[in-house]
Amino acid sequence: IIHYCLIKSHKEAAKYEKKVMVLDFVTPTPLGNSWGLGGTCVNVGCIPKKLMHQAALLGQALQDSRKFGWQFPEEVKHNWMTMTESVQNYIGSLNWGYRVALREKKVTYENAYGEFVQPHTVKATNKRGVEKLYTAERFLIATGERPRYLGIPGDKEYCISSDDLFSLPYCPGKTLVVGASYVALECAGFLAGLGLDVTVMVRSILLRGFDQDMANKIGEYMEEHGIKFIREFVPIKVEQIEEGTPGRLKVTAKSTKGNEVIEGEYNTVLLAIGRDACTRKIGLDKVGVKINEKTGKIPVNDMEQTNVPYIYAIGDILQDRLELTPVAIQAGRLLVQRLYGGATTKCDYVNVPTTVFTPLEYGACGYSEENAIQKFGEENIEVYHSHFWPLEWTVPSRDNNKCYAKIICNIRDNERVIGFHVLGPNAGEVTQGFAAAIKCGLTKEQLDSTIGIHPVCAEVCIRSHLPIPASVAFWDKHNLGR
């Protein structure tokens, strides 16, 4: 059974002439939102997020363009509905595309909620409550996750989550984003970029799990560009002052460090405090699949197999794996190739690159600085870093010391590059190739001997000297005793 976007694996299985069925069902959000086939990434994740991030970037581009000679009337406003409609139309075309793809590959698709009722048997319940039973030789669980709620008065009634944001039929207005995850920061980022008044409420640190040096730089940049941060507070109550689209909400929050209580008024409260695996209500107990009781995640071996031999799992629900679309896709494809194609390749979870699409984008691959120190010891690590000023930012006089790149090398292993971090425009495009190079065992020497492409941001990550003033960018060895 599948719950979402692992179309690749079903298509893959169908390639081997196996009879495949996909069950996909979206339990509506507390506010009643639902969506089509494709899963989180397509409907309420990567795709709409990147499109709205693009909308925000275009807002910035408009401002830049004036400095490059473009002339148009002063007042430029953003229309939320125009954007959302375009985004939703595109998503609709993807939902449709998946249905067609499954049909072409002769994969049976049912829009029904699947749960195990006994070994090898699943009950599928559709929207109208009609139940059907299906049996299969093997099962693949890929039900993913849904946003977590705070568990405070008013959260489910009045707050929205990323599940609601991308199809919101009205402009969210003055928004409070609760959380410090990349979901929180990316959403806060593009909402501010579209011209909205945005505040982010953070309980402790930003982007837990990511390189903290980079996380702080991201936060700083966002703050310098108009996003307010309320640190070390958590909401304890959300009340409605006025109904509407958007309405007015009063949020009461308590300090994590003492007894201070603050209040604030917002049009929208977006909760982005984490996601919970959809594993509690799919009958796993009926077939004996063990899950981590605390997190709900499913532990699997390196072949994506659960403790029940004929049941596999992939994607966001896996314990100790990255919650990323490309990882899920790769794992799914390789799994099927192993099951039906006689292949033996396992999914390589090491050095998986990722990008956070905040206003200043952050691309990373490999170890964070702190993890590198922890794993290899401070004396065995060398960190090379540099600030840089993208050429495109010079003419519009944008920040000249915010973009930043750092490379972490393992001295003991031929100065092998074990961590790559870049903060700047098109961070994803920049990082992808470096991830490939890291997969090939890139060393500092090879980095130094590669010629840069000029003039692009990525070349700063190679040791090339740019013909620009000394004050702006240069490489130097950076000792960790900062």
Added chain:
Amino acid sequence: MAALWRRRRRLLGAAGLCRTARALSGKPEYDLLVIGGGSGGLACAKEAAQFGRKVAVLDYVEPSPQGTKWGLGGTCVNVGCIPKKLMHQAALLGSALKDAQHYGWNIAHPVHHNWSEMAQAVQNYVKSLNWGHRIQLQDKKVKYFNVKGSFSDPHTIRGLTKGGKETILTAEKIVIATGGRPKYPIHVAGALEYGITSDDLFWLKESPGKTLVVGASYISLECAGFLTGIGLDTTVMMRSIPLRGFDQQMASLVTEYMESYGTKFLKKCIPTKVEKLESNRLQVTWKNTDSGTEETDSFDTVMWAVGRAPDTKALNLETVGVKTNSETGKIIVDASEATSVPHIYAVGDITEGRPELTPTAIAAGKLLAQRLFGQSSELMDYDNVPTTVFTPLEYGCVGLSEEKAVQCYGSDNIEVYHAYYKPLEFTVAERDATQCYMKMVCLREREQRILGLHFIGPNAGEVIQGFALGIKCGATYPQLMKTIGIHPTCAEEITKLHITKRSGLDATVTGC
């Protein structure tokens, strides 16, 4: 009279004596003298200075036929990469303005582009770089002379200022890095009087208006590209194929996109004459070599982008015996950048058989200095140098073109993986992605080493850079396939390439 003259002579003699004395004493004034303050020259000089050497840089810009000149920094900074990329950015922002409306931004029309405003902003930035370079040289204690240098003897350079004042400089080692300048098709009547080149384009104070760009080089296409992007009526005249030397399939996609973007192309045409009209417009006559007919049209500006020639004439190289290639005029160097004269070296666009790129000149200059003064023996590696053509739809590449690979290894021994893709950002913007394409040329044998990677799309330079590193590490197709993609980006499609040209299957990427 005689007394005055004698006194002056004695004065001159005194200064001259000083230098001559030093020369006579056998010790050259400088450890290193670099002729040419561009990418290669400056990098070499600054690196040498790091080793505590006495270094001097001579830089001089002979004004273009139209009278344009500029400051320290060379072609890249003044009339190349930098202003080019900034004007390309201006054009891209024009597209962004159109896209923005689809994304909900309400921009009231009309939207105009003001050349003067853009040009001034770009020129100001370039001037800040000129200034920055001068400060850098000062900081690194490199002596800078704004003089035109030529050889008097193997260790002596005669420098002439604009006003004709002479300076004599001697050096232990000399590096020639005088670069190149645009060629004029002097057999075309009116070419020199009425046409401009890239030397002038970036310094124009007024809009070039309706422009004819003659040439099929990346310079021609990049310039025509951004001129079209800022709203000017632009035509490219090409004698034969576009982007000679580059992968031809990719070159066609580049020009196809430009055509759909609004640039007009006159293919298989060669100009015969340029005349000035009473209205001050230029009447250009050309021959269509396909049809054999002669055609004519008028333009505000005609820009020649028919190639660049090395700047060696004024150097007086014959006096000291530095050999040049008889056909190209470029200086012949060996793998260590040494010329035919042992203590004279050359780096950058002036050298024969090297890529004409800023990063290679810089790297070569630095490594040269390290070998001369720093006990290094590392030679410059000119293999697998990545590059990007900044046309409206950018083209980035590293390694061999498909034709080259077939030539070197035989088509049976190579596998070409390819894909047509659509950048996510194009979807909502309703932009045409017909030419967004990538291909990887690999060896077919077991290891499947990657020989070349080609990518057309937005931010092509950013995409290719990291993969160039991978290729430097000997990346193979399986290694790339093991690399997980970053989603959603254009670059991730490279890690998913799996359709081969050989299979004949549809290479369009579908879905997520």
